[in-house]
Amino acid sequence: xxxALLHNVGSPLKVGELELDEPHAGEVLVRVEAAGVCHSxxxxxxxxxxxxxxxxxxxxxxxxxxxxxxxxxxFAPGDRVxxxxxxxxxxxxxxxxxxxxLCEAAGIQSSSGxxxxxxxxLSTGGTKVHxxxxxxxFAEHCVVSEHAVVPVPDGVPAEIAAIAGCAVIxxxxxxxxxxxxxxGDGIVIFGAxxxxxxxxxxxxxxxxxxxxxxDVVAERLEMAERLGATHTVDASREDAADALRAIRPGGxxxxxxxxxxxxxxxxxxxxxxxxxxxxxVGLGAVGTTFDVPINLLVQREKRVVGSLYGSxxxxxxxxxxxxxxLAGRLPLDALVGRRYPLDRINEAFADLTSGSxxxxxxxxxxxx
Numbered sequence: 001x002x003x004a005l006l007h008n009v010g011s012p013l014k015v016g017e018l019e020l021d022e023p024h025a026g027e028v029l030v031r032v033e034a035a036g037v038c039h040s041x042x043x044x045x046x047x048x049x050x051x052x053x054x055x056x057x058x059x060x061x062x063x064x065x066x067x068x069x070x071x072x073x074x075f076a077p078g079d080r081v082x083x084x085x086x087x088x089x090x091x092x093x094x095x096x097x098x099x100x101x102l103c104e105a106a107g108i109q110s111s112s113g114x115x116x117x118x119x120x121x122l123s124t125g126g127t128k129v130h131x132x133x134x135x136x137x138f139a140e141h142c143v144v145s146e147h148a149v150v151p152v153p154d155g156v157p158a159e160i161a162a163i164a165g166c167a168v169i170x171x172x173x174x175x176x177x178x179x180x181x182x183x184g185d186g187i188v189i190f191g192a193x194x195x196x197x198x199x200x201x202x203x204x205x206x207x208x209x210x211x212x213x214x215d216v217v218a219e220r221l222e223m224a225e226r227l228g229a230t231h232t233v234d235a236s237r238e239d240a241a242d243a244l245r246a247i248r249p250g251g252x253x254x255x256x257x258x259x260x261x262x263x264x265x266x267x268x269x270x271x272x273x274x275x276x277x278x279x280x281v282g283l284g285a286v287g288t289t290f291d292v293p294i295n296l297l298v299q300r301e302k303r304v305v306g307s308l309y310g311s312x313x314x315x316x317x318x319x320x321x322x323x324x325x326l327a328g329r330l331p332l333d334a335l336v337g338r339r340y341p342l343d344r345i346n347e348a349f350a351d352l353t354s355g356s357x358x359x360x361x362x363x364x365x366x367x368x
Contacts, residue, residue: 001140002017004056004058004138013345015343015345016124017124018129020139021123022067023068023121023143024115024117024121025070026069026116026146027068027144028072028145030061030063030064030081031140032139032142033064033158033162034158034361034362035060035162036359036362037345037360038166039195040166042349042352044057048286056129056130056132057132058132058135058137058362059137060083060162060163061082061083061137062083062159062162062165065080065149079151080151080152080161082150082161082165083142083149084148084149084165085106085133085148085165086148087105088103088313089116090147100315101311101313106134110133114130115144116134134148135148138342150165160325163194163335164318164325165314167335168332169312169321171198173202174279174281174311175206175208175256178311182206183208184207184208185208185209185253186208186251187210187255187256188252190214190257190264190268191214191259192214192215194335196258197223197227200228201227201330204227205324210230210247211229211231212231214235214244215232216236217357218234221234226334227334241270245271251271251276252271253275253276253277254276255268255279256268260284260288274302277305278303278304335358336358337351337357337360339361339363340361341364341366341367342366
């Protein structure tokens with residue numbers, strides 16, 4: 001099969017032929033129809049996050065099952081599925097208490113560069129190639145655990161299913177799961193990339209008001225307004241904290257930071273009203289920290305929480321998101337940006353880092 005391969009941190013991806021083993025017990029072979037271009041992949045390409053190399057990136061995808069390994073009973077060839085980069089083993093303490101986003105099996109995949117048994121199905125010329133987060137969907141096919149796929153109903157395009165598996169469930173989930181009831185509450189969202197725009201959709205669903213989005217790209221802010229943001233702040237033109245205080249003099253009840261930068265996290269914490277909560281969603285480089293004023297935290301009872309993968313239960317939340325999309329309540333088509341064939345994947349990442357609007361999507365089977 002053809003796939004995009006990262007040999008060294010900071011180098012371009014190389015598209016070429018790789019060998020892919022048949023699925024082992026409890027695994028499925030998926031023909032990848034669409035793969036989203038996510039900032040988390042960019043973090044691995046740049047070395048901000050680390051994984052074993054060489055590796056096939058891509059962790060946000062959807063496709064059709066072509067074969068199943070021994071013991072697989074929940075899926076069959078022909079099933080349409082969304083790929084998950086957080087497996088749900090169903091046995092660890094986090095899965096058992098309803099917090100599968102923290103599933104312990106994910107640590108096996110991320111540290112080993114393999115699947116749930118720690119081994120890889122990828123190779124080139126006899127040399128092992130690693131999986132990224134147990135997915136590796138910047139490829140024509142991928143082999144993944146059956147615990148890392150969710151059925152996709154008819155009527156949901158592959159591009160929509162792909163971005164739902166990461167950006168959408170992370171952003172919408174941060175509101176519905178980490179924030180919870182917020183009708184009439186003010187919420188500010190830092191970052192209007194794929195996750196940030198998905199957060200806007202979640203805030204609209206939850207009835208938050210006002211919904212303010214902060215970014216430095218005017219086109220992204222325009223998109224946020226089209227999706228339901230009541231106010232936008234261009235932080236390249238004005239001080240974000242001053243602008244937010246003018247919009248909500250008493251401060252915001254909620255802030256969601258989808259960038260992963262210390263400066264925006266500190267601003268987000270600063271503009272909360274007493275008792276407000278900052279939900280950190282964006283990832284930064286390994287070891288990155290930000291300052292939290294102790295007295296501000298204590299005397300004003302502000303809170304800082306993290307939300308991974310939308311704090312979601314994907315087997316429950318993804319079908320709910322698909323139903324909302326099919327009912328016209330979740331306009332996910334607006335989130336899809338440029339489409340790229342696999343051979344232009346480096347262009348996709350260049351566009352991502354330059355501030356492109358919407359979620360770029362790689363279509364592995366399209367030609368240039």
